Amino acid sequence: MKCVSKKQYECIKLTKENLKEFLRIVEPYLNGKNIFIKYDDDIRCAIEKLGYGIHYYFYNDWYVFDWDEGTRTRYTDTQFKEEFEIVDE
Known part of the structure; x- marks a missing residue:
């Protein structure tokens, strides 16, 4: 038998198209004077926190x-x- 945890988590699949939305979630202080995008390529995005x-x-x-x-x-x-398993809200 298989079961799904009763606890639900917020999740997101990171893509080039949703990068800004993703960063608003995980890096709310982005564009502050101590945090910025260091580089962005086809594999990953790097955020530097001074x-x-x-x-x-x-x-x-x-x-x-x-x-x-x-x-x-x-x-x-x-x-x-x-x-x-993805569930609808």
Whole structure:
């Protein structure tokens, strides 16, 4: 038997087309004086937080947010499909 967790998480698959929406979720202070896009290519986007280093976000991967825990986890498409099932809101 298989089951889906009762707990629902917010998730988003990062693509070139939804990069701005994605960054508004994960980097709310983007375009501040201490955080900016370092580079963006076909594989990933890198955000630099001065004093905190660089965060990489990979295109075509899923990001699952647990706001209660304050975490986000990256999954490949295959991993995501093994772990989660998309439900309508």
